Amino acid sequence: MISFPPGEYGTLKVPEATIIRLSLYSRFLQQLIEKGVTMVMSAEIASGTGVNAAQVRKDLAYFGEFGLRGVGYYVKELYRNVMTILGLNREWNVVVIGAGNLGQALSLYRGFSSRGFKIAAVFDTDDSKIGQKLHDLEILPISKLLDFADKNPFEVGVITVPAKFAQKVADLLVLSKVKAILNFAPVVIAVPDEIDVRNVDLTVNLELLTFKMGLKNPQHTP
Amino acid sequence: MISFPPGEYGTLKVPEATIIRLSLYSRFLQQLIEKGVTMVMSAEIASGTGVNAAQVRKDLAYFGEFGLRGVGYYVKELYRNVMTILGLNREWNVVVIGAGNLGQALSLYRGFSSRGFKIAAVFDTDDSKIGQKLHDLEILPISKLLDFADKNPFEVGVITVPAKFAQKVADLLVLSKVKAILNFAPVVIAVPDEIDVRNVDLTVNLELLTFKMGLKNPQHTP
DNA sequence: GACTGTGAAGCCATTCACAGCT
DNA sequence: AGCTGTGAATGGCTTCACAGTC
Numbered sequence A, B: 001m002i003s004f005p006p007g008e009y010g011t012l013k014v015p016e017a018t019i020i021r022l023s024l025y026s027r028f029l030q031q032l033i034e035k036g037v038t039m040v041m042s043a044e045i046a047s048g049t050g051v052n053a054a055q056v057r058k059d060l061a062y063f064g065e066f067g068l069r070g071v072g073y074y075v076k077e078l079y080r081n082v083m084t085i086l087g088l089n090r091e092w093n094v095v096v097i098g099a100g101n102l103g104q105a106l107s108l109y110r111g112f113s114s115r116g117f118k119i120a121a122v123f124d125t126d127d128s129k130i131g132q133k134l135h136d137l138e139i140l141p142i143s144k145l146l147d148f149a150d151k152n153p154f155e156v157g158v159i160t161v162p163a164k165f166a167q168k169v170a171d172l173l174v175l176s177k178v179k180a181i182l183n184f185a186p187v188v189i190a191v192p193d194e195i196d197v198r199n200v201d202l203t204v205n206l207e208l209l210t211f212k213m214g215l216k217n218p219q220h221t222p
Numbered sequence C: 001g002a003c004t005g006t007g008a009a010g011c012c013a014t015t016c017a018c019a020g021c022t
Numbered sequence D: 001a002g003c004t005g006t007g008a009a010t011g012g013c014t015t016c017a018c019a020g021t022c
Helices: A016-035 A042-049 A053-061 A075-085 A101-108 A142-151 A163-175 A202-216 B016-035 B042-049 B053-061 B075-085 B101-108 B142-151 B163-175 B202-216
Strands: A092-097 A117-124 A137-141 A156-159 A180-183 A196-199 B092-097 B117-124 B137-141 B156-159 B180-183 B196-199
Touching: A016 A042, A016 A053, A016 A075, A016 B202, A042 A053, A092 A101, A092 A142, A092 A163, A092 B202, A101 A117, A101 B101, A117 A142, A137 A142, A142 A163, A156 A163, A156 B202, A163 A180, A180 B202, A196 B202, A202 B016, A202 B092, A202 B156, A202 B180, A202 B196, B016 B042, B016 B053, B016 B075, B042 B053, B092 B101, B092 B142, B092 B163, B101 B117, B117 B142, B137 B142, B142 B163, B156 B163, B163 B180
Parallel strands: A092 A117, A092 A156, A117 A137, A156 A180, A180 A196, B092 B117, B092 B156, B117 B137, B156 B180, B180 B196
Antiparallel strands: none
16 A cells, blocks of 8 residues: 655555556557557456456546546546656666676666666676677676766666675665665565665566466375 | 365465465575575564565465474475475476567576476577577577477466567467466467466566655656 | 464455446 | 446455464
8 A cells, every 4th residue: 555645646545556557557558549549448448458447447536537427538648647647757767787687688678668767777797798788788897886876866776686696786776876676686675764675576477377287287295 | 366176275265465475485495495594483484575474374374284383484394385385396398489688588587497497498480580599498480389389398388579469479379288378568468268377567566666756756747 | 482373353455336427 | 328436345365463382
């Protein structure tokens, strides 16, 4: 549950799950815009994102009355509103720490740039990687991180180093005045309260699938 | 909520969130084993994974009594039990479709191989990529998928193609007799009911962070 | 004495069902 | 007539608090 500070939307509580769905809706709306669709109703957003229609309406209604009763929602207007709610009506500077396979893939990921995330730099400790280019992005030595942050402030740090280095990297990011961290390392990292951390675990999803497959086709272990 | 078929664990319902946490616990336990720790109590598992201690105990208790009252849990024994619950006491064959940056990174991701996931092959449509090697893994043309599946059955398909090709790929995977799909494309894909699909959205997590940052530092749009 | 296992309570999120508009 | 917005009902998950066991 996320509590709002009194302000733009009054004092209000919104489930975190709602924000996650808003992100899904916005991507669906983007696709509708590309197709030239101008109106949409909640049931379509629902089936396009795998959600219940009442849920879609409730999620949107937390932030205002964006629809027209009896009609639906104007796609472009709703899209603009949702993007603003998500804080995506501006550019965000992102730094990736760890230029392994995953770090490189995320640095080049079009899904980020297309939504206003600017990868400002990629850092690594491995001498053989430093100086290499990822398109027009150079891999920098991690010793330059604080210097870089001074000259090029960034808001988000993405951690893609092995688990045992994750806390060290987090500490460095804190010193770099980062505001939020996306952590792909499978460990809990400690940071000051005012910094938001979101852990992404890539294997968790696969393992949920193997659990379910195991149920259907149990291999009894004696 | 996941319902169990009558069998190994009786007829029982377990929250999906429990399975996701079991996956986190198992990784934490793995780290304890590497450190040579033999006993652990729920409060330690809790702080090591960012969860409440009662929750840890309840999650484990769905599947049996693995602990000793007054003492705690034997790390190795608990680890083995959790891995078995997750269906990770065997190898799973995985195929990745889409050899872009993300597909390549996932194919080489050590976090998968270290947990018993064997990447059996990587497929793509791009002629310039086909035949390239990712370590000892060759990129194959997608036209060979069904053939490949005949000779080398696999359980899981990972979709890392652009959104507009995702459904086509899913259809092919269904024909390949896949049992579960991990979908990184930001669209809902339709498959028969008996095939489990899990959608992973990489931008959702970043956007939850920007939402929260926007709350703290609102940029009012007039 | 200490920690697990668990019923009960509390809390949060989703879904229903219909009033309110256009 | 049709679809949104929303209070009320439901359902599910998490946390509490303590009985049970070593």
